[in-house]
Amino acid sequence: MKVRLKVWRQKNSGTAGAFQTYETPDLNPNMSFLEMLDVINEQLAGRGEEPIAFDHDCREGICGTCSLVIDGKPHGPHHGIATCQTYMRSFKEGDEIVVEPFRARAFPLIKDLVVSRKAFDTIMQAGGFITVRAGSPPDANAILVPKEDSDLAMDAAQCIGCGACVAACRNASAMLFVAAKVSHLGLLPQGQPERHARVKNMVEAMDAAGFGNCSVTGACEAVCPKSISIDFIARMNRDYAVALLKGDAKESASGAG
Amino acid sequence: MNLLQRVWRSSLGKKYVMALTGAALFLFVVGHLVGNLQVFLGPEAINRYGHFLKTTPEILWPARIGLLTCVGLHIFAAMALVAQNRVARPVAYAKVGAHGATIASRTMIWSGLIILSFIIYHLLHYTLTLPSVNGYGFDFSTLREEEGRHDIFAMIVMGFQKWPVSVFYLIAVGLLCTHLGHGVGSMFQSLGFKNHVWGPRIGGLARTVSVVLFLGYASIPVAVLSGFGGGHLSEVRARIAKRVSEHPVVPGRIEVSHGTNTTGKGK
Numbered sequence: 001m002k003v004r005l006k007v008w009r010q011k012n013s014g015t016a017g018a019f020q021t022y023e024t025p026d027l028n029p030n031m032s033f034l035e036m037l038d039v040i041n042e043q044l045a046g047r048g049e050e051p052i053a054f055d056h057d058c059r060e061g062i063c064g065t066c067s068l069v070i071d072g073k074p075h076g077p078h079h080g081i082a083t084c085q086t087y088m089r090s091f092k093e094g095d096e097i098v099v100e101p102f103r104a105r106a107f108p109l110i111k112d113l114v115v116s117r118k119a120f121d122t123i124m125q126a127g128g129f130i131t132v133r134a135g136s137p138p139d140a141n142a143i144l145v146p147k148e149d150s151d152l153a154m155d156a157a158q159c160i161g162c163g164a165c166v167a168a169c170r171n172a173s174a175m176l177f178v179a180a181k182v183s184h185l186g187l188l189p190q191g192q193p194e195r196h197a198r199v200k201n202m203v204e205a206m207d208a209a210g211f212g213n214c215s216v217t218g219a220c221e222a223v224c225p226k227s228i229s230i231d232f233i234a235r236m237n238r239d240y241a242v243a244l245l246k247g248d249a250k251e252s253a254s255g256a257g
Numbered sequence: 258m259n260l261l262q263r264v265w266r267s268s269l270g271k272k273y274v275m276a277l278t279g280a281a282l283f284l285f286v287v288g289h290l291v292g293n294l295q296v297f298l299g300p301e302a303i304n305r306y307g308h309f310l311k312t313t314p315e316i317l318w319p320a321r322i323g324l325l326t327c328v329g330l331h332i333f334a335a336m337a338l339v340a341q342n343r344v345a346r347p348v349a350y351a352k353v354g355a356h357g358a359t360i361a362s363r364t365m366i367w368s369g370l371i372i373l374s375f376i377i378y379h380l381l382h383y384t385l386t387l388p389s390v391n392g393y394g395f396d397f398s399t400l401r402e403e404e405g406r407h408d409i410f411a412m413i414v415m416g417f418q419k420w421p422v423s424v425f426y427l428i429a430v431g432l433l434c435t436h437l438g439h440g441v442g443s444m445f446q447s448l449g450f451k452n453h454v455w456g457p458r459i460g461g462l463a464r465t466v467s468v469v470l471f472l473g474y475a476s477i478p479v480a481v482l483s484g485f486g487g488g489h490l491s492e493v494r495a496r497i498a499k500r501v502s503e504h505p506v507v508p509g510r511i512e513v514s515h516g517t518n519t520t521g522k523g524k
């Protein structure tokens with residue numbers, strides 16, 4: 001099969017970008033979308049042109065590195081599937097496919113289709129962890145976790161941090177990502193000691209990064225390659241309200257420990 | 258950092274403000290409808306209700322101040338949120354997908370602003386009873402029953418008999434319906450009152466309640482334009498005509514056109 005690609009090309013954040021159209025050679029419909037880009041890049045390299053820069057790593061839907069807005073939808077036409085798991089057979093012979101980078105102020109463009117998602121790392125550093133003594137593994141079932149809590153925590157933990165939620169949201173809001181990370185740990189016993197500090201710190205880091213706000217349109221969950229539910233945002237809203245009402249921890253006079 | 262500052266500065270906090278003020282306004286909108294529907298019980302019921310509110314300042318004024326505060330905060334928070342949302346995506350997509358976002362959810366600011374313009378008009382029209390905005394040129398508060406109570410019933414019927422007024426009203430309550438169809442569900446989300454049992458039902462309930470509100474509000478101008486209340490108005494007109502013919506020297510209340518005695522105080 002052959003398709004025509006309209007790809008966003010931009011040398012760097014300092015220069016203006018524009019769409020460029022490429023006709024693909026005959027493709028195997030069972031190629032992945034990224035393999036199709038590889039084929040184009042080989043052609044470009046052969047002609048001495050600059051290949052299209054795009055992000056990818058595992059190519060099996062688990063690392064969250066691939067991105068791309070394909071025909072207006074982050075991660076392409078399917079639901080619950082990342083770009084790297086999207087295959088050319090999902091398109092039709094002769095289709096014109098528009099490929100754009102994720103667009104958000106908090107995700108500055110680096111080159112072509114590659115944007116910096118460092119803001120997510122900053123948010124994670126603000127609270128997306130638990131502070132434990134990293135010794136030998138604890139005994140299994142030493143801490144009991146109700147099944148429904150662990151299931152829900154695992155649903156949240158599915159988030160691969162790709163940023164599709166930000167890309168799809170008309171406000172470029174990162175709420176779904178942050179909510180998933182806050183809920184993942186907030187639902188488990190190991191996450192309780194830092195639960196309120198975590199939600200405050202992560203939300204503040206999110207706000208500082210320049211993401212927009214949530215209008216509850218549901219676009220984020222619709223494009224999420226891991227189908228993370230928008231209900232986690234409600235949970236984060238609740239946790240944050242409780243955290244604000246509890247206030248910051250009092251400075252300890254004795255400095256226990 | 259202090260609590261209020263934290264609420265105001267954070268994205269989530271501003272949504273709490275939106276949701277709490279939106280919830281208060283929603284409750285008012287429900288109560289206001291129930292009050293207004295008394296028009297269908299006839300002049301006695303609605304005029305007594307109006308008289309009760311007017312003569313009970315300990316309910317009227319807290320409600321007015323509370324509502325104005327809520328509207329103010331709701332708009333202030335909306336502006337702050339929308340401004341942040343606009344700058345959060347400096348470069349637009351060439352191809353934009355809605356990804357299931359409803360039109361209602363994407364037009365909250367526009368439905369809100371039109372509702373705001375309606376609220377202002379509505380207050381000038383029926384609360385401040387400005388002669389220049391009702392299409393008749395006299396002060397609606399001069400419409401009185403024989404015992405001197407405000408004739409709210411006549412005011413409503415006369416007001417809506419002007420079709421442009423009714424059309425604007427219908428547009429505004431239509432947009433209120435879309436605003437709340439999305440907003441009431443969103444309010445539960447913003448405050449975190451949602452779980453897997455009733456969470457999935459909230460959206461549908463919000464839309465249903467909004468449609469019911471729309472039908473309730475719309476029924477009044479539609480009834481008036483279909484002739485409802487015409488009989489009462491004829492009685493009012495006859496009464497005024499009679500009084501004018503009995504006291505020709507006293508400037509009447511209703512036929513005062515511009516500038517002269519529009520206060521209409523006294524019986």
Ligand code: HEM
Nearest residue numbers: 215275276279282283335365366369370373440443444447
């Ligand atoms: C009777 C009048 C009104 C009622 C009952 C009402 C109710 C609501 C409710 C319940 C919400 C949902 C809050 C949330 O998402 O948590 C909302 C959102 C909103 N309202 Fe209103 N509202 C009214 C008037 C207005 C006005 C006058 C404006 C004008 C600026 C406005 C602008 C907005 C906007 C922009 C949102 C969406 C906020 C967002 O998506 O982040 N509303 N409203």
Ligand code: FES
Nearest residue numbers: 059063064066084
């Ligand atoms: S490349 Fe790892 S998720 Fe797509």
